[in-house]
Amino acid sequence: MATTTAAITLTSADLLTDALSLSATNTLYKAGTTVGLDQTTGMARAFLTATTVVDIFPQLIEGSIAFENKSSWVYICNKSEDETEFFTVKICENVIGKLYAGDFLWMPWSMRESVNANNHHGDITVAPSVDTGMAIEFTCINEGTEYPTENLVTS
Amino acid sequence: MATTTATITLSSSDLLSDELALSTTATLTTAGTSTGVTQASGLSRKTTSAASAAAIQANVLYRAGDYTANGANKVYIKNTSVIASEFYTVTIDQEEIGRLYAGDWMFTPWNATSGTKQVFTVTIAGDWLAGETWTFDGITATSADATEANFAALIHTLNYPNWTTTYGGSGVAVVFTARYASDATEVVYATADATLVTTDGTAVISAAAVGSASESDITIRPSVHTAMTYETMLIHQ
Numbered sequence: 001m002a003t004t005t006a007a008i009t010l011t012s013a014d015l016l017t018d019a020l021s022l023s024a025t026n027t028l029y030k031a032g033t034t035v036g037l038d039q040t041t042g043m044a045r046a047f048l049t050a051t052t053v054v055d056i057f058p059q060l061i062e063g064s065i066a067f068e069n070k071s072s073w074v075y076i077c078n079k080s081e082d083e084t085e086f087f088t089v090k091i092c093e094n095v096i097g098k099l100y101a102g103d104f105l106w107m108p109w110s111m112r113e114s115v116n117a118n119n120h121h122g123d124i125t126v127a128p129s130v131d132t133g134m135a136i137e138f139t140c141i142n143e144g145t146e147y148p149t150e151n152l153v154t155s
Numbered sequence: 156m157a158t159t160t161a162t163i164t165l166s167s168s169d170l171l172s173d174e175l176a177l178s179t180t181a182t183l184t185t186a187g188t189s190t191g192v193t194q195a196s197g198l199s200r201k202t203t204s205a206a207s208a209a210a211i212q213a214n215v216l217y218r219a220g221d222y223t224a225n226g227a228n229k230v231y232i233k234n235t236s237v238i239a240s241e242f243y244t245v246t247i248d249q250e251e252i253g254r255l256y257a258g259d260w261m262f263t264p265w266n267a268t269s270g271t272k273q274v275f276t277v278t279i280a281g282d283w284l285a286g287e288t289w290t291f292d293g294i295t296a297t298s299a300d301a302t303e304a305n306f307a308a309l310i311h312t313l314n315y316p317n318w319t320t321t322y323g324g325s326g327v328a329v330v331f332t333a334r335y336a337s338d339a340t341e342v343v344y345a346t347a348d349a350t351l352v353t354t355d356g357t358a359v360i361s362a363a364a365v366g367s368a369s370e371s372d373i374t375i376r377p378s379v380h381t382a383m384t385y386e387t388m389l390i391h392q
Contacts (some may be wrong), residue, residue, distance in 0.1 A: 004167035004175065008262055012159035015195055020159065022198060022388070024233055025257040040170060069254070075165065077179055084187040085332040089264065092250040095371065098266025099174070100227055102181045106163055107261040108245070108253025115249045141170070143168070148374065
Protein backbone atom coordinates (compact mmCIF):
# COMPACT_ATOMS: atom_id res chain seq x y z
CA MET A 1 0.00 0.00 0.00
CA ALA A 2 1.04 3.57 -0.54
CA THR A 3 1.92 5.94 2.23
CA THR A 4 0.75 9.48 1.63
CA THR A 5 0.87 12.19 4.24
CA ALA A 6 -0.71 15.59 4.47
CA ALA A 7 0.76 18.14 6.81
CA ILE A 8 -0.25 21.64 7.71
CA THR A 9 1.53 24.35 9.59
CA LEU A 10 -0.22 27.49 10.78
CA THR A 11 2.12 30.13 12.07
CA SER A 12 1.92 33.71 13.21
CA ALA A 13 3.99 35.76 15.57
CA ASP A 14 1.45 38.55 15.88
CA LEU A 15 -2.07 37.29 15.22
CA LEU A 16 -2.49 36.58 18.91
CA THR A 17 -0.63 37.67 22.00
CA ASP A 18 0.88 34.22 22.10
CA ALA A 19 2.69 32.89 19.05
CA LEU A 20 0.66 30.63 16.82
CA SER A 21 2.59 27.53 15.81
CA LEU A 22 0.22 24.76 14.93
CA SER A 23 1.24 21.64 13.09
CA ALA A 24 -0.72 18.56 12.13
CA THR A 25 0.15 15.59 9.98
CA ASN A 26 -2.02 12.73 8.95
CA THR A 27 -1.53 9.67 6.82
CA LEU A 28 -4.23 9.17 4.23
CA TYR A 29 -6.06 5.92 4.83
CA LYS A 30 -9.02 4.17 3.32
CA ALA A 31 -12.17 4.85 5.31
CA GLY A 32 -12.01 3.40 8.80
CA THR A 33 -8.80 1.48 8.20
CA THR A 34 -5.05 1.91 8.36
CA VAL A 35 -4.65 0.92 4.74
CA GLY A 36 -3.15 3.72 2.70
CA LEU A 37 -4.98 5.39 -0.14
CA ASP A 38 -3.64 4.20 -3.46
CA GLN A 39 -5.41 6.18 -6.16
CA THR A 40 -5.37 9.76 -7.36
CA THR A 41 -6.65 11.87 -10.18
CA GLY A 42 -3.20 13.40 -10.42
CA MET A 43 -2.53 17.09 -10.10
CA ALA A 44 -4.43 19.10 -12.65
CA ARG A 45 -3.73 22.65 -13.65
CA ALA A 46 -6.29 24.65 -15.54
CA PHE A 47 -6.38 28.17 -16.89
CA LEU A 48 -9.99 29.29 -16.85
CA THR A 49 -11.06 32.19 -19.01
CA ALA A 50 -14.74 32.35 -18.19
CA THR A 51 -16.62 32.81 -14.94
CA THR A 52 -18.60 29.68 -15.68
CA VAL A 53 -19.04 27.19 -12.83
CA VAL A 54 -16.81 24.19 -13.48
CA ASP A 55 -17.18 20.67 -12.09
CA ILE A 56 -13.55 19.82 -11.37
CA PHE A 57 -14.14 16.12 -10.82
CA PRO A 58 -16.67 15.22 -13.51
CA GLN A 59 -15.87 11.53 -13.16
CA LEU A 60 -18.38 11.43 -10.33
CA ILE A 61 -21.31 9.91 -12.13
CA GLU A 62 -24.78 11.07 -11.28
CA GLY A 63 -26.91 8.22 -10.08
CA SER A 64 -23.98 5.90 -9.51
CA ILE A 65 -22.07 6.83 -6.45
CA ALA A 66 -19.79 3.88 -6.00
CA PHE A 67 -17.45 5.73 -3.73
CA GLU A 68 -19.88 7.59 -1.54
CA ASN A 69 -18.62 7.78 2.02
CA LYS A 70 -15.28 6.35 1.05
CA SER A 71 -12.10 8.23 1.77
CA SER A 72 -11.37 11.02 -0.67
CA TRP A 73 -9.23 14.08 -0.14
CA VAL A 74 -9.35 17.21 -2.20
CA TYR A 75 -6.68 19.85 -2.68
CA ILE A 76 -7.43 23.06 -4.56
CA CYS A 77 -5.15 26.05 -4.93
CA ASN A 78 -5.77 29.38 -6.60
CA LYS A 79 -2.58 30.13 -8.49
CA SER A 80 -3.54 33.70 -9.31
CA GLU A 81 -1.19 36.41 -8.13
CA ASP A 82 -3.81 39.15 -8.23
CA GLU A 83 -5.07 39.56 -4.69
CA THR A 84 -8.55 40.56 -5.84
CA GLU A 85 -9.12 37.40 -7.85
CA PHE A 86 -10.81 34.43 -6.28
CA PHE A 87 -12.43 31.12 -7.00
CA THR A 88 -15.77 30.41 -5.39
CA VAL A 89 -15.75 26.80 -4.27
CA LYS A 90 -19.02 24.94 -3.87
CA ILE A 91 -20.15 21.52 -2.85
CA CYS A 92 -23.61 20.43 -3.95
CA GLU A 93 -24.14 24.02 -5.08
CA ASN A 94 -23.53 25.23 -1.55
CA VAL A 95 -20.75 27.76 -1.22
CA ILE A 96 -17.92 26.58 0.99
CA GLY A 97 -15.78 29.64 0.57
CA LYS A 98 -13.64 31.76 -1.66
CA LEU A 99 -10.04 30.97 -2.48
CA TYR A 100 -8.19 34.22 -3.05
CA ALA A 101 -4.83 34.45 -4.77
CA GLY A 102 -2.48 31.88 -3.29
CA ASP A 103 -5.09 30.33 -1.03
CA PHE A 104 -5.55 26.58 -0.87
CA LEU A 105 -7.96 24.15 0.69
CA TRP A 106 -7.58 20.60 1.88
CA MET A 107 -10.68 18.72 2.83
CA PRO A 108 -12.27 15.30 2.95
CA TRP A 109 -14.97 14.59 0.42
CA SER A 110 -17.82 12.18 1.06
CA MET A 111 -19.30 12.40 -2.44
CA ARG A 112 -22.70 12.38 -0.84
CA GLU A 113 -25.81 13.17 -2.80
CA SER A 114 -27.20 16.61 -2.13
CA VAL A 115 -29.88 16.78 0.52
CA ASN A 116 -31.68 19.23 -1.70
CA ALA A 117 -32.29 16.61 -4.36
CA ASN A 118 -30.98 18.97 -6.99
CA ASN A 119 -29.18 16.28 -8.87
CA HIS A 120 -25.77 17.39 -7.69
CA HIS A 121 -24.20 14.28 -6.32
CA GLY A 122 -21.57 15.82 -4.16
CA ASP A 123 -20.13 17.83 -7.02
CA ILE A 124 -17.26 20.11 -6.13
CA THR A 125 -17.28 23.12 -8.38
CA VAL A 126 -15.21 26.24 -8.80
CA ALA A 127 -16.02 29.51 -10.50
CA PRO A 128 -13.41 32.16 -11.28
CA SER A 129 -14.24 35.71 -10.25
CA VAL A 130 -13.03 37.15 -13.55
CA ASP A 131 -12.92 36.01 -17.14
CA THR A 132 -9.46 37.38 -17.88
CA GLY A 133 -7.81 34.09 -17.05
CA MET A 134 -7.12 32.49 -13.71
CA ALA A 135 -5.00 29.44 -13.00
CA ILE A 136 -6.04 26.75 -10.59
CA GLU A 137 -4.51 23.49 -9.44
CA PHE A 138 -6.45 20.62 -7.95
CA THR A 139 -6.15 16.97 -7.15
CA CYS A 140 -8.09 14.23 -5.45
CA ILE A 141 -6.42 11.39 -3.58
CA ASN A 142 -8.91 8.64 -2.92
CA GLU A 143 -9.93 5.04 -2.64
CA GLY A 144 -11.22 4.91 -6.15
CA THR A 145 -12.93 6.77 -8.92
CA GLU A 146 -15.81 5.62 -11.02
CA TYR A 147 -15.18 6.82 -14.52
CA PRO A 148 -17.91 7.49 -17.04
CA THR A 149 -18.60 4.76 -19.50
CA GLU A 150 -18.07 5.27 -23.19
CA ASN A 151 -20.09 8.13 -24.55
CA LEU A 152 -22.00 6.39 -27.31
CA VAL A 153 -23.50 8.54 -30.00
CA THR A 154 -26.72 7.41 -31.59
CA SER A 155 -28.13 8.72 -34.81
CA MET B 156 -1.48 44.02 10.71
CA ALA B 157 -0.79 40.42 11.57
CA THR B 158 1.09 38.03 9.34
CA THR B 159 -0.31 34.53 9.41
CA THR B 160 0.77 31.76 7.08
CA ALA B 161 -0.64 28.36 6.30
CA THR B 162 1.55 25.76 4.69
CA ILE B 163 0.39 22.44 3.35
CA THR B 164 2.71 19.63 2.42
CA LEU B 165 1.52 16.56 0.55
CA SER B 166 4.08 13.86 0.18
CA SER B 167 4.35 10.28 -0.94
CA SER B 168 7.12 8.23 -2.39
CA ASP B 169 4.93 5.37 -3.57
CA LEU B 170 1.46 6.69 -4.44
CA LEU B 171 2.67 7.25 -7.99
CA SER B 172 5.67 6.24 -10.01
CA ASP B 173 6.88 9.77 -9.54
CA GLU B 174 7.32 11.19 -6.07
CA LEU B 175 4.61 13.43 -4.70
CA ALA B 176 6.14 16.39 -2.94
CA LEU B 177 3.80 19.34 -2.94
CA SER B 178 4.24 22.29 -0.67
CA THR B 179 2.15 25.44 -0.80
CA THR B 180 2.21 28.39 1.54
CA ALA B 181 -0.56 30.95 1.74
CA THR B 182 -0.44 34.19 3.65
CA LEU B 183 -3.86 34.73 5.13
CA THR B 184 -5.22 38.11 4.10
CA THR B 185 -8.58 39.77 4.16
CA ALA B 186 -10.74 39.36 1.09
CA GLY B 187 -9.28 40.93 -2.01
CA THR B 188 -6.41 42.70 -0.23
CA SER B 189 -2.90 42.10 0.97
CA THR B 190 -3.84 43.06 4.50
CA GLY B 191 -3.38 40.26 6.98
CA VAL B 192 -6.34 38.85 8.83
CA THR B 193 -6.42 39.99 12.43
CA GLN B 194 -9.01 37.86 14.19
CA ALA B 195 -9.10 34.27 15.35
CA SER B 196 -11.24 32.08 17.53
CA GLY B 197 -8.16 30.51 19.07
CA LEU B 198 -7.52 26.81 18.93
CA SER B 199 -10.24 25.03 20.86
CA ARG B 200 -10.59 21.43 21.90
CA LYS B 201 -13.78 19.60 22.76
CA THR B 202 -14.70 16.06 23.63
CA THR B 203 -18.04 14.84 22.39
CA SER B 204 -20.04 12.01 23.88
CA ALA B 205 -23.61 10.90 24.27
CA ALA B 206 -25.53 8.47 26.41
CA SER B 207 -26.14 6.15 23.48
CA ALA B 208 -25.77 5.96 19.72
CA ALA B 209 -29.34 7.14 19.37
CA ALA B 210 -28.52 10.23 21.38
CA ILE B 211 -25.64 11.43 19.19
CA GLN B 212 -26.07 15.07 18.26
CA ALA B 213 -24.34 17.30 15.77
CA ASN B 214 -22.24 20.14 17.15
CA VAL B 215 -22.44 23.57 15.59
CA LEU B 216 -18.85 24.70 15.28
CA TYR B 217 -19.42 28.07 13.68
CA ARG B 218 -22.58 30.03 13.01
CA ALA B 219 -22.38 32.08 9.86
CA GLY B 220 -24.26 34.97 11.41
CA ASP B 221 -21.42 35.57 13.85
CA TYR B 222 -18.84 36.28 11.17
CA THR B 223 -18.25 38.40 8.11
CA ALA B 224 -20.02 37.01 5.09
CA ASN B 225 -17.84 36.63 2.01
CA GLY B 226 -14.81 37.27 4.16
CA ALA B 227 -11.54 35.44 3.75
CA ASN B 228 -12.30 33.21 6.70
CA LYS B 229 -10.40 29.95 7.20
CA VAL B 230 -11.51 26.94 9.19
CA TYR B 231 -9.22 24.28 10.63
CA ILE B 232 -10.70 21.11 12.12
CA LYS B 233 -8.91 18.02 13.38
CA ASN B 234 -10.21 14.72 14.71
CA THR B 235 -7.77 13.76 17.47
CA SER B 236 -9.12 10.24 17.86
CA VAL B 237 -6.62 7.40 17.55
CA ILE B 238 -9.21 4.76 16.69
CA ALA B 239 -9.16 4.31 12.93
CA SER B 240 -12.87 3.66 12.58
CA GLU B 241 -14.01 6.80 14.43
CA PHE B 242 -14.89 9.85 12.40
CA TYR B 243 -16.61 13.19 12.49
CA THR B 244 -18.92 14.04 9.62
CA VAL B 245 -18.47 17.66 8.62
CA THR B 246 -21.39 19.46 7.03
CA ILE B 247 -22.09 22.92 5.76
CA ASP B 248 -25.74 23.91 5.62
CA GLN B 249 -26.77 20.24 5.74
CA GLU B 250 -24.57 19.33 2.80
CA GLU B 251 -21.98 16.79 3.82
CA ILE B 252 -18.45 17.81 2.98
CA GLY B 253 -16.65 14.77 4.24
CA ARG B 254 -15.54 12.60 7.09
CA LEU B 255 -12.57 13.26 9.31
CA TYR B 256 -11.27 9.93 10.52
CA ALA B 257 -8.77 9.51 13.33
CA GLY B 258 -5.97 12.00 12.97
CA ASP B 259 -7.46 13.68 9.90
CA TRP B 260 -7.54 17.43 9.58
CA MET B 261 -9.02 19.88 7.10
CA PHE B 262 -8.38 23.48 6.22
CA THR B 263 -10.86 25.33 4.05
CA PRO B 264 -12.06 28.81 3.31
CA TRP B 265 -15.47 29.63 4.71
CA ASN B 266 -17.94 32.00 3.18
CA ALA B 267 -20.07 32.45 6.32
CA THR B 268 -23.20 33.16 4.34
CA SER B 269 -25.86 33.84 6.89
CA GLY B 270 -29.58 33.92 6.42
CA THR B 271 -31.69 36.77 7.69
CA LYS B 272 -32.80 37.26 11.25
CA GLN B 273 -36.39 37.67 12.15
CA VAL B 274 -37.46 40.92 13.75
CA PHE B 275 -40.46 42.37 15.47
CA THR B 276 -41.37 45.55 17.25
CA VAL B 277 -43.04 45.71 20.63
CA THR B 278 -44.86 48.93 21.47
CA ILE B 279 -45.53 49.79 25.09
CA ALA B 280 -48.84 51.61 25.31
CA GLY B 281 -51.96 51.93 27.40
CA ASP B 282 -51.60 52.57 31.10
CA TRP B 283 -48.73 50.74 32.71
CA LEU B 284 -48.23 50.99 36.45
CA ALA B 285 -45.17 50.49 38.58
CA GLY B 286 -44.65 46.81 39.33
CA GLU B 287 -46.43 45.50 36.24
CA THR B 288 -44.46 43.16 34.03
CA TRP B 289 -43.79 42.07 30.46
CA THR B 290 -42.04 38.74 30.05
CA PHE B 291 -40.37 37.54 26.87
CA ASP B 292 -37.69 34.95 26.11
CA GLY B 293 -37.59 34.02 29.76
CA ILE B 294 -36.76 37.56 30.84
CA THR B 295 -39.18 39.64 32.89
CA ALA B 296 -39.20 43.42 32.69
CA THR B 297 -40.83 45.17 35.61
CA SER B 298 -42.08 48.69 35.11
CA ALA B 299 -40.54 51.14 37.57
CA ASP B 300 -43.17 53.82 37.10
CA ALA B 301 -46.18 54.77 35.03
CA THR B 302 -44.24 56.25 32.14
CA GLU B 303 -44.45 53.97 29.11
CA ALA B 304 -41.27 55.35 27.51
CA ASN B 305 -39.34 54.54 30.66
CA PHE B 306 -40.67 51.00 30.53
CA ALA B 307 -39.68 50.63 26.89
CA ALA B 308 -36.20 51.90 27.74
CA LEU B 309 -35.97 49.41 30.57
CA ILE B 310 -37.03 46.53 28.30
CA HIS B 311 -34.19 47.51 25.99
CA THR B 312 -31.60 47.33 28.76
CA LEU B 313 -32.28 43.69 29.61
CA ASN B 314 -30.27 40.79 28.21
CA TYR B 315 -32.33 38.31 26.20
CA PRO B 316 -30.75 34.93 25.47
CA ASN B 317 -32.05 34.67 21.93
CA TRP B 318 -32.66 38.27 20.91
CA THR B 319 -30.98 41.63 20.72
CA THR B 320 -32.86 44.93 21.02
CA THR B 321 -32.75 48.35 19.47
CA TYR B 322 -34.26 51.42 21.09
CA GLY B 323 -34.32 54.89 19.67
CA GLY B 324 -33.48 56.57 22.95
CA SER B 325 -37.02 57.82 23.42
CA GLY B 326 -40.51 56.68 22.56
CA VAL B 327 -42.30 53.47 23.36
CA ALA B 328 -41.11 51.04 20.67
CA VAL B 329 -38.39 48.45 21.04
CA VAL B 330 -37.20 46.43 18.05
CA PHE B 331 -36.22 42.84 18.74
CA THR B 332 -33.84 41.00 16.40
CA ALA B 333 -33.10 37.31 16.68
CA ARG B 334 -29.51 36.49 17.49
CA TYR B 335 -29.40 33.80 14.82
CA ALA B 336 -30.89 33.48 11.40
CA SER B 337 -33.64 30.93 11.06
CA ASP B 338 -36.71 30.43 9.00
CA ALA B 339 -40.41 30.37 9.70
CA THR B 340 -42.54 29.84 12.76
CA GLU B 341 -40.57 31.80 15.30
CA VAL B 342 -42.55 34.95 14.77
CA VAL B 343 -45.51 32.96 15.96
CA TYR B 344 -43.39 31.82 18.84
CA ALA B 345 -42.41 35.38 19.71
CA THR B 346 -45.95 36.61 19.61
CA ALA B 347 -47.23 33.82 21.76
CA ASP B 348 -44.36 33.88 24.19
CA ALA B 349 -44.74 37.47 25.36
CA THR B 350 -46.68 37.58 28.61
CA LEU B 351 -48.19 40.66 30.14
CA VAL B 352 -49.13 41.15 33.77
CA THR B 353 -50.89 44.48 33.73
CA THR B 354 -54.30 45.93 34.27
CA ASP B 355 -54.52 48.39 31.41
CA GLY B 356 -51.14 48.31 29.64
CA THR B 357 -50.51 46.86 26.21
CA ALA B 358 -47.41 45.55 24.48
CA VAL B 359 -48.47 45.05 20.93
CA ILE B 360 -46.09 43.14 18.68
CA SER B 361 -45.98 44.45 15.14
CA ALA B 362 -43.77 44.65 12.09
CA ALA B 363 -42.85 41.03 12.59
CA ALA B 364 -40.86 39.53 9.78
CA VAL B 365 -39.69 35.99 9.39
CA GLY B 366 -36.06 35.28 8.71
CA SER B 367 -34.35 32.76 6.51
CA ALA B 368 -32.06 29.94 7.50
CA SER B 369 -28.31 30.33 7.50
CA GLU B 370 -26.65 28.93 4.42
CA SER B 371 -23.32 27.93 5.85
CA ASP B 372 -23.26 27.02 9.49
CA ILE B 373 -20.56 24.41 9.99
CA THR B 374 -21.51 21.37 12.02
CA ILE B 375 -19.78 18.13 12.88
CA ARG B 376 -21.32 14.89 14.03
CA PRO B 377 -19.37 12.16 15.82
CA SER B 378 -19.69 8.59 14.56
CA VAL B 379 -19.83 7.07 18.01
CA HIS B 380 -21.39 8.04 21.31
CA THR B 381 -18.26 7.25 23.26
CA ALA B 382 -15.77 10.02 23.82
CA MET B 383 -14.18 11.57 20.78
CA THR B 384 -12.23 14.80 20.69
CA TYR B 385 -11.83 17.41 18.03
CA GLU B 386 -9.79 20.56 17.72
CA THR B 387 -10.79 23.56 15.69
CA MET B 388 -9.74 27.07 14.92
CA LEU B 389 -11.28 29.84 12.88
CA ILE B 390 -9.13 32.60 11.47
CA HIS B 391 -11.32 35.35 10.13
CA GLN B 392 -11.61 38.97 9.18
